[in-house]
Amino acid sequence: xxxxxxxxxxxxxxxxxxxxxxxxxxxxxxxxxxxxxxxxxxxxxxxxxxxxxxxxxxxxxxxxxxxxxxxxxxxxxxxxxxxxxxxxxxxxxxxxxxxxxxxxxxxxxxxxxxxxxxxxxxxxxxxxxxxxxxxxxxxxxxxxxxxxxxxxxxxxxxxxxxxxxxxxxxxxxxxxxxxxxxxxxxxxxxxxxxxxxxxxxxxxxxxxxxxxxxxxxxxxxxxxxxxxxxxxxxx
Amino acid sequence: xxxxxxxxxxxxxxxxxxxxxxxxxxxxxxxxxxxxxxxxxxxxxxxxxxxxxxxxxxxxxxxxxxxxxxxxxxxxxxxxxxxxxxxxxxxxxxxxxxxxxxxxxxxxxxxxxxxxxxxxxxxxxxxxxxxxxxxxxxxxxxxxxxxxxxxxxxxxxxxxxxxxxxxxxxxxxxxxxxxxxxxxxxxxxxxxxxxxxxxxxxxxxxxxxxxxxxxxxxxxxxxxxxxxxxxxxxxxxxxxxxxxxxxxxxxxxxxxxxxxxxxxxxxxxxxxxxxxxxxxxxxxxxxxxxxxxxxxxxxxxxxxxxxxxxxxxxxxxxxxxxxxxxxxxxxxxxxxxxxxxxxxxxxxxxxxxxxxxxxxxxx
Numbered sequence: 374x375x376x377x378x379x380x381x382x383x384x385x386x387x388x389x390x391x392x393x394x395x396x397x398x399x400x401x402x403x404x405x406x407x408x409x410x411x412x413x414x415x416x417x418x419x420x421x422x423x424x425x426x427x428x429x430x431x432x433x434x435x436x437x438x439x440x441x442x443x444x445x446x447x448x449x450x451x452x453x454x455x456x457x458x459x460x461x462x463x464x465x466x467x468x469x470x471x472x473x474x475x476x477x478x479x480x481x482x483x484x485x486x487x488x489x490x491x492x493x494x495x496x497x498x499x500x501x502x503x504x505x506x507x508x509x510x511x512x513x514x515x516x517x518x519x520x521x522x523x524x525x526x527x528x529x530x531x532x533x534x535x536x537x538x539x540x541x542x543x544x545x546x547x548x549x550x551x552x553x554x555x556x557x558x559x560x561x562x563x564x565x566x567x568x569x570x571x572x573x574x575x576x577x578x579x580x581x582x583x584x585x586x587x588x589x590x591x592x593x594x595x596x597x598x599x600x601x602x603x604x605x606x607x608x
Numbered sequence: 609x610x611x612x613x614x615x616x617x618x619x620x621x622x623x624x625x626x627x628x629x630x631x632x633x634x635x636x637x638x639x640x641x642x643x644x645x646x647x648x649x650x651x652x653x654x655x656x657x658x659x660x661x662x663x664x665x666x667x668x669x670x671x672x673x674x675x676x677x678x679x680x681x682x683x684x685x686x687x688x689x690x691x692x693x694x695x696x697x698x699x700x701x702x703x704x705x706x707x708x709x710x711x712x713x714x715x716x717x718x719x720x721x722x723x724x725x726x727x728x729x730x731x732x733x734x735x736x737x738x739x740x741x742x743x744x745x746x747x748x749x750x751x752x753x754x755x756x757x758x759x760x761x762x763x764x765x766x767x768x769x770x771x772x773x774x775x776x777x778x779x780x781x782x783x784x785x786x787x788x789x790x791x792x793x794x795x796x797x798x799x800x801x802x803x804x805x806x807x808x809x810x811x812x813x814x815x816x817x818x819x820x821x822x823x824x825x826x827x828x829x830x831x832x833x834x835x836x837x838x839x840x841x842x843x844x845x846x847x848x849x850x851x852x853x854x855x856x857x858x859x860x861x862x863x864x865x866x867x868x869x870x871x872x873x874x875x876x877x878x879x880x881x882x883x884x885x886x887x888x889x890x891x892x893x894x895x896x897x898x899x900x901x902x903x904x905x906x907x908x909x910x911x912x913x914x915x916x917x918x919x920x921x922x923x924x925x926x927x928x929x930x931x932x933x934x935x936x937x938x939x940x941x942x943x944x945x946x947x948x949x950x951x952x953x954x955x956x957x958x959x960x961x962x963x964x965x966x967x968x969x970x971x
């Protein structure tokens with residue numbers, strides 16, 4: 374109990390809310406790198422995944438993406454890229470961490486988007502083509518909105534993973550909430566370690582809740598309020 | 609309106625063509641039904657008209673223009689398309705679904721809204737449904753929306769791929785009637801694919817019967833096909849009851865009706881018995897000319913000398929002159945009397961007997 378009291382005291386200490394090492398600025402660093410990594414992953418993954426899903430081709434890419442995503446640990450990517458980053462004059466922590474987080478976020482976004490688009494009911498796609506939609510129009514007006522629940526879920530999962538993994542940045546001398554954990558370990562300040570952990574957990578849960586709410590608003594109404602359309606299921 | 613010349617489609621990886629040198633000409637304003645067993649290439653043929661499937665060789669002309677002379681999407685915007693699965697977009701409202709082609713064509717919002725409202729009336733869809741989503745509609749309603757969507761930009765040609773295949777028989781019969789009603793007003797050129805010969809006979813102005821490999825076995829009016837099947841394949845496909853099928857094409861008004869066993873209220877028991885004996889039945893109708901009150905059984909006369917106090921029973925099945933002989937046959941057989949009473953509103957016209965009807969089958 375004394376320990377938890379110390380953690381509470383840490384949070385209440387105004388010194389911990391000030392300056393470049395304070396909670397607001399560490400939080401801001403953490404959010405920055407997470408947002409940049411997730412947005413970059415989405416920007417890179419979405420166009421090819423949408424197009425390959427539309428063509429119903431390249432399933433092997435999706436499978437490979439998942440496997441690589443599972444096989445390559447974020448920490449290893451950071452370790453590998455750290456010397457390269459230093460040699461290129463990109464500095465220590467930011468770029469290796471960003472790359473690791475990017476590599477973490479990319480596979481689920483790619484795979485879900487690909488399968489989400491590919492699995493759209495072929496009857497809808499045929500109806501779209503049959504009424505004179507171009508490939509782009511079929512993708513924009515039918516496939517993407519139909520796959521949007523799956524795509525948005527992937528973005529949410531990726532973002533939460535990124536937020537939860539970003540503390541690794543502190544290991545390669547960058548900021549973010551990981552600083553409290555890494556520095557706490559270094560000086561055997563368990564209060565600071567736990568405080569950092571609580572902050573990371575809070576940010577992850579908040580990300581989950583906020584993006585979940587966004588999902589609810591963005592997913593087309595016909596896909597959420599009614600049951601799946603089964604042709605001829607009832608007359 | 610549509611002319612296929614020596615159209616062949618061989619799918620990659622197969623040696624035998626799905627459709628082999630098919631030539632077919634479809635006139636403006638008629639319903640042509642492509643019918644045949646599975647594997648006969650009927651759907652392939654339909655999809656070649658809007659280029660969802662590209663022909664391997666041969667030419668297809670639409671309104672005097674080679675369909676390959678324009679981009680596929682442009683061609684398709686000018687052709688209505690209805691598929692079995694209906695394919696309504698679940699993420700769009702009914703109104704937005706109907707407005708699909710107008711939106712692709714870039715119509716103004718006012719024009720599109722007006723057209724959507726007009727189409728809802730046309731297919732008898734209550735306006736309250738327009739803001740709902742497809743998941744909230746019944747199968748029959750969805751099919752109506754599918755037709756409205758295909759008609760949205762008022763295309764001269766409508767392609768329908770097993771449009772009523774996914775609904776139950778009662779809804780299907782209603783939708784078929786609605787399509788015929790709609791067509792009598794719109795006069796579109798309709799090509800419809802089905803595997804159901806009864807549907808083909810009911811809907812088609814002309815029916816094209818295809819066999820495996822897209823061979824055209826016979827292309828004629830349903831009546832001609834049923835009267836004179838071109839070959840054994842067609843006769844087999846029509847089934848052994850093709851004579852009875854043909855009855856659905858003939859209305860009761862086309863045959864001469866028997867006046868039937870009608871006796872006036874003033875008749876005596878003996879007179880009534882004589883009429884029943886003449887028809888060899890145990891009942892007669894009470895009335896005079898086109899005024900008929902009802903009918904009675906021979907047993908109702910027991911202990912009476914005249915018809916004066918006989919209670920007239922109501923006819924349970926009353927057919928009208930616009931009903932088909934097939935319905936008359938059903939009624940005659942199920943009534944146990946071998947006859948169906950025909951009324952035009954309240955006016956009694958006579959009866960159709962099984963004998964009268966079967967004469968039409970033989971012809």
